Structures are given as C-alpha cells and as structure tokens.
Amino acid sequence: MLEPLVFYTLAVLIVALGILVITARSAVHSVLFLVGDFLLIAALYVTLNAEFLAVIQIMVYAGGIVVLYLFVVMLVSLKHAPELHADSRRLGVIGMVLALVVLVELVAIAYVSSTRSAGATVTRAVQSFPVGVQGGNTEELGWVLYTDYLIPFELVSMLLLVAMVGAIVLAKRSL
Amino acid sequence: MIDSLLVPLLKIAVLLNAVLVTVTFLVLMERKVIAWAQSRLGPMRVGPHGILQALADPIKLILKEDITPARADRWVFTLAPIMSLVPALVVFSVIPFGFDPLFYISDINVGLLFIVAVTSIGVYGIILGGWASNSKYPLLASLRASAQLISYEIAVTITLVSMVLTSGTLNLLGIVEAQRDAGVWFGFVQPVALMLVFIGGLAETNRMPFDLPEAETELTGGFHTEYSGMRFSLFFLAEYANIIVISAVVAIMFFGGWMAPFPNVSAFSFFQIIPGWIWLVWKMFLVLYVFIWLRATLPRYRYDQLMNLGWKTLIPIALVNLVVTGIVKVVF
Numbered sequence: 001m002l003e004p005l006v007f008y009t010l011a012v013l014i015v016a017l018g019i020l021v022i023t024a025r026s027a028v029h030s031v032l033f034l035v036g037d038f039l040l041i042a043a044l045y046v047t048l049n050a051e052f053l054a055v056i057q058i059m060v061y062a063g064g065i066v067v068l069y070l071f072v073v074m075l076v077s078l079k080h081a082p083e084l085h086a087d088s089r090r091l092g093v094i095g096m097v098l099a100l101v102v103l104v105e106l107v108a109i110a111y112v113s114s115t116r117s118a119g120a121t122v123t124r125a126v127q128s129f130p131v132g133v134q135g136g137n138t139e140e141l142g143w144v145l146y147t148d149y150l151i152p153f154e155l156v157s158m159l160l161l162v163a164m165v166g167a168i169v170l171a172k173r174s175l
Numbered sequence: 176m177i178d179s180l181l182v183p184l185l186k187i188a189v190l191l192n193a194v195l196v197t198v199t200f201l202v203l204m205e206r207k208v209i210a211w212a213q214s215r216l217g218p219m220r221v222g223p224h225g226i227l228q229a230l231a232d233p234i235k236l237i238l239k240e241d242i243t244p245a246r247a248d249r250w251v252f253t254l255a256p257i258m259s260l261v262p263a264l265v266v267f268s269v270i271p272f273g274f275d276p277l278f279y280i281s282d283i284n285v286g287l288l289f290i291v292a293v294t295s296i297g298v299y300g301i302i303l304g305g306w307a308s309n310s311k312y313p314l315l316a317s318l319r320a321s322a323q324l325i326s327y328e329i330a331v332t333i334t335l336v337s338m339v340l341t342s343g344t345l346n347l348l349g350i351v352e353a354q355r356d357a358g359v360w361f362g363f364v365q366p367v368a369l370m371l372v373f374i375g376g377l378a379e380t381n382r383m384p385f386d387l388p389e390a391e392t393e394l395t396g397g398f399h400t401e402y403s404g405m406r407f408s409l410f411f412l413a414e415y416a417n418i419i420v421i422s423a424v425v426a427i428m429f430f431g432g433w434m435a436p437f438p439n440v441s442a443f444s445f446f447q448i449i450p451g452w453i454w455l456v457w458k459m460f461l462v463l464y465v466f467i468w469l470r471a472t473l474p475r476y477r478y479d480q481l482m483n484l485g486w487k488t489l490i491p492i493a494l495v496n497l498v499v500t501g502i503v504k505v506v507f
Contacts, residue, residue: 028251028306035299055288063295067302067321074306074314138285138345 006047014040027073031066038062052138186280190267198415203229205467212471233408241404244308251307256402256409259300262293263416270423271348272452273433279348286347287339290424291332294379298324300413301388301398308401317398320388323481324379330489331375334368337493337500338428341365351432358439362429367496369429371489373465376421378485380414383470387478422462423455430458 017037024030038061045054145153203218203225210217218225243252269286271279283289298321305317339345341361342353354360362369378385389397399410426432433451437443476484 026248028248028303032251032254032299032303035296039296051283051285052288055285055292059288059292059295063292063298064325067295067298067325070299070302071318071321074302074318 236408255304327378426458
C-alpha cells in the first residue's frame with residue numbers, strides 16, 4: 001500500500017519540479033528546481049533499494065554538475081534576465097522533431113522492458129549474486145562492473161578522460 | 176509502531192539537541208582557547224569564567240533585527256541559510272555512537288558515501304547566499320568558497336576511497352569493526368590519509384588557515400556579509416555542525432570510534448568501564464581542539480597558494496596513497 005503511494009507522490013513532485021525548471025523566470029531559480037528534482041530522483045532510487053545509485057546521484061548530479069551550472073548561470077546573467085528568443089535562428093522545428101524522437105524512444109524502452117520480464121541481462125547478472133544483508137547492492141554492482149561489463153566500463157572511463165583532457169586544453173590559453 | 180516511529184524520532188530529537196548545544200559551547204571553547212593562546216582571558220563576564228556566554232551568544236543572535244537587503248532575491252536569500260544548515264544536520268543520521276542500535280539513527284551500507292554526498296549539497300547555501308545578497312563582496316566570497324569546497328572535496332573523496340580499501344566496507348559501523356578486528360586504529364595504518372582528510376576537512380569547513388571565504392581584510396565579512404540575526408546564525412550553526420561532522424568522521428575512521436584504547440593491556444582495563452559514546456565524544460573534542468589550535472596558530476593562505484595546495488599537492492598525494500593502498504592490499 002505504502003509503496004505506490006510513495007512512488008506516485010515522488011513522481012508527481014518530480015514532474016512538477018521539472019515543469020518549474022523550464023518555466024522559472026530566473027535562471028538561478030530554475031537551477032535550484034533542478035537540484036530539487038535530482039534529490040527527489042535519488043529518493044526514487046532509494047525506494048527501489050538502489051542505495052548506492054541514489055547516493056551517487058546526489059554526489060554527481062546534485063553536488064557536482066549542478067553546482068557548475070550555477071557557476072555559469074551566476075557569472076553569465078548577473079544583471080539582466082535573458083530576453084526571450086525572437087530570432088529566426090531558433091530552429092524550433094528541429095527541436096520539436098528531436099523531442100518527438102526522444103519521446104518515441106522512451107515509450108519504446110518502457111514497452112520493451114515491460115514485455116520482456118526479467119529477461120534483461122543486467123537484471124540476471126545482478127540477481128545471480130546474493131543480495132546484501134540490508135538491501136545493499138554496492139558490492140554486487142562492483143563485481144558486475146569489473147567482470148561482465150569490464151570493457152564498456154573502461155570505454156566510458158576513457159571517454160571521461162578524453163573529455164577532461166579536452167576541457168583542460170580548451171580552458172588553458174597556453175600549456 | 177512505537178519501535179519504528181517513536182524511537183527514531185526520539186533519537187533524532189536527542190541527537191539534534193546535543194549537536195546544537197555542542198555548537199554553542201564549541202563557540203565558547205573556541206573563544207577561550209584562542210584567548211589563552213594569545214595570553215588573554217577571553218569571555219569572563221557572563222557567568223563564572225564566562226561559561227554562560229554560550230547562552231548569551233545565541234540569545235543575542237535571535238533577538239537581533241533580521242534584515243533583507245532591498246535588492247536581494249528574497250526567496251533565495253531565505254533559502255540559502257536553510258540549504259546550508261539542513262545537510263549539515265542530516266549527516267548526523269548515519270553517524271554511529273556505538274555498536275548497539277540505540278546509539279545510531281540509521282545504519283546504511285553506503286554510510287561514508289552518504290556523508291560525502293550530503294555534505295556536498297551544503298555548498299549551495301554558500302553560493303546562493305552570496306548571489307542572493309546582490310552585493311559585490313559576498314558574491315566574490317561565495318565563488319571563492321565554492322571553488323575551494325569543490326577542489327578539496329576531490330582530494331578528500333579519493334582519500335576516503337583508500338580508507339574503504341583498507342577497511343573493506345563503506346559502512347561506518349563496519350569500519351569500526353574492521354579496526355577492532357585488525358587490532359589497530361587506522362590512523363596508524365594510514366597516517367597519510369589521516370593528514371589528507373584532516374587538511375581537506377579544514378578546507379571544506381572554511382577554517383583557518385583556509386578561511387578565505389571569510390577573509391575580512393579583503394572581503395569585509397565573506398558570503399554572509401549581508402546576513403544578520405537568525406539567518407546569519409543558521410550559517411554559523413551550519414559551519415560548526417560541519418566541523419563536528421568532520422571530527423566525528425576522523426574519530427570513527429582513524430581513531431577507532433567508540434572503542435577504548437589499549438583493550439589488550441590489563442593496566443588500562445578500567446578504560447573499558449567508560450561507555451563507548453563518551454570515548455567517541457572525547458575523541459571528537461580532541462580533534463575539535465586541534466581545529467581551534469590551528470586557527471590560533473597559522474596565518475591565512477593566499478588564494479593561489481590554496482588552489483596550488485589543493486590541486487598540485489593534495490590530489491597527487493591522495494592518488495599515490497590510493498595506488499599504494501591497493502598494491503599493499505593485493506600483495507599482503
């Protein structure tokens with residue numbers, strides 16, 4: 001009884017905050033709503049017993065990335081609120097098409113995962129490990145990442161490393 | 176119902192009050208210790224030896240007029256101190272004061288990560304406080320503060336990873352258990368990590384010698400220049416609550432938490448009579464004393480020195496420490 005209640009409360013709040021993010025007048029306010037959104041998503045992970053993911057969500061998104069958003073927003077728009085886009089280069093049509101594609105993808109993912117019950121490789125890999133004493137799945141996640149998914153994991157790490165080097169090269173005028 | 180709702184609520188109430196009372200007396204302790212370090216007496220007039228100063232200070236802060244600057248962003252200006260204090264207090268929910276379930280509010284498997292994650296939310300209070308004041312110096316101070324926090328957080332987090340390797344768990348209870356089983360406090364196993372966490376903790380709580388966000392000679396008063404009254408005292412509380420959190424983390428991870436020292440030496444067997452939580456509080460106060468001692472002793476860093484220290488010294492040392500810990504763990 002309690003679980004659906006918690007889920008729907010969280011879901012409504014997440015969507016509401018998401019709407020506030022894009023409708024807020026001040027960019028700083030919308031960044032703040034985004035932080036709230038990320039924290040609620042972390043709460044959603046907790047209800048799914050994914051404590052590790054929840055904490056990482058807070059650490060990386062709420063505590064890291066959005067802080068950088070805030071930096072940029074504060075430094076760019078200190079005095080004037082950004083004006084409404086009125087120019088013809090807005091490319092509204094392409095934006096709509098992209099949004100539609102993403103929507104279709106999301107629906108497809110939801111549909112496929114609901115029909116293939118517990119058939120996904122990830123669930124099986126995780127389920128093959130004993131569940132931790134208090135719903136902790138950190139150790140299992142580590143095992144799966146460093147054995148079954150080693151190559152994708154390393155590829156992602158390389159991607160991040162390249163991005164870091166790229167950022168430093170862009171930011172430094174002379175090395 | 177009583178067990179699942181009332182008991183945790185009672186524990187939360189007791190712990191929160193304990194933290195807040197500790198903060199008020201910590202301020203008094205700080206003023207006294209600094210005064211003694213400078214051959215002064217410190218507060219003497221309120222109560223015997225100024226002991227009631229701990230009550231006078233909060234009363235003064237509460238009664239003061241709470242001003243909002245005319246061109247400030249009202250909502251964010253009010254939200255900032257709250258966003259700064261709440262994470263600092265939430266962290267206490269995972270800090271254990273003993274093996275018995277009576278002594279902790281929640282025992283989660285990712286306790287250490289939880290502390291890192293929740294404290295990283297506190298930076299919003301500082302950034303937003305500076306921004307919402309709509310004033311030059313607070314904005315500069317808050318940019319400094321957040322840059323400092325983010326930089327030192329990296330070194331501290333990498334060091335915590337090496338501690339996780341040593342103890343084999345992210346659970347704070349598990350870390351103390353690992354020290355009991357190893358028969359040695361991890362402060363002696365990982366002295367480099369202890370130094371890194373301590374220095375990083377000083378920097379993350381904006382303490383001397385890293386109190387650049389409040390460098391009054393350059394920035395008038397730091398990110399909370401425009402704050403007064405209760406909202407100022409929330410920032411103040413958050414700062415001291417964070418210091419207490421750091422001292423608790425250091426005591427639990429490196430000094431055996433609530434375990435009495437020398438359990439195997441019979442001459443010190445009377446140590447075991449003292450309850451564990453008193454040992455933990457005692458160790459925390461020793462760490463807090465070192466914090467204050469450093470404030471009375473060291474001059475403030477320059478900003479570029481601070482950044483160099485964080486990025487070019489602490490992070491490389493933390494990385495090397497992590498690799499060495501991994502090698503030792505594999506070889507032995």
